[in-house]
Amino acid sequence: MAIKLVVFDIAGTTVKDDHDVSKAFQAALKKSNYEVPLELINPLMGYEKNLAIKQILRLHEHNDAKITTELVTKIHKEFVSQMIEHYKTAPGIEPLPNVEETFAALRTQGIQVGINTGFSRDIADTIVNRLQWFERG
Numbered sequence: 411m412a413i414k415l416v417v418f419d420i421a422g423t424t425v426k427d428d429h430d431v432s433k434a435f436q437a438a439l440k441k442s443n444y445e446v447p448l449e450l451i452n453p454l455m456g457y458e459k460n461l462a463i464k465q466i467l468r469l470h471e472h473n474d475a476k477i478t479t480e481l482v483t484k485i486h487k488e489f490v491s492q493m494i495e496h497y498k499t500a501p502g503i504e505p506l507p508n509v510e511e512t513f514a515a516l517r518t519q520g521i522q523v524g525i526n527t528g529f530s531r532d533i534a535d536t537i538v539n540r541l542q543w544f545e546r547g
Contacts, residue, residue, distance in 0.1 A: 416516055417524040420537055421455075424509045424525065430496055431455055435462070438488035442481065444470050458528055460486055490530055497536045505541060517547065 421427040432451045439446050446466055454462040463485050467477045497503055513523045527534050538544060 413521055415522045415524060417526050418509075420525055420527040420529065420534060424505055425537060425541070426502065426504050426506055428502075430500070431493070434489055434492035434496060435466070437492050438485050439463075439466065441488050442485050446470060456528060459489060459530070463489075490533060493529065493533045494536050497533065497540055503537070503540050510546075513543075514547075 418424045421431050429448060429452065432448050432455060435451050435455075436446055436448060439451075444467065446469075450469060451462075451466060454465055457465065460482055463482050464477060467481070467485075468474070471477055516523050525534065525538070529537075
């Protein structure tokens with residue numbers, strides 16, 4: 411059976427990430443008065459973001475009743491805002507070495523290339539737009 415599609419992750423797999431995602435989580439949590447070291451955030455970066463927020467809060471909040479949908483939503487919105495601003499403006503947003511060449515090599519073999527991520531669509535779109543991946547094929 412021939413390979414028809416290859417799907418890649420974004421942050422840290424196809425796009426350079428110097429713990430920027432973890433730092434945005436940290437900043438979003440801090441805005442809600444939760445001081446969380448990166449060492450506790452980093453292991454949860456592959457998780458769906460609302461689940462990651464709940465897991466982090468459970469490490470710091472002794473009363474589960476305080477971990478409300480409203481709190482998780484507030485932190486998530488701040489995280490999304492931080493990430494969009496970061497990917498729009500930060501220097502050094504670039505594909506990892508050989509990523510674009512790999513995409514091109516796959517396409518020349520008739521294999522479609524896709525990306526998948528735990529990011530919300532607006533963050534993913536910001537990254538793809540910044541790197542001009544649609545315009546460059």
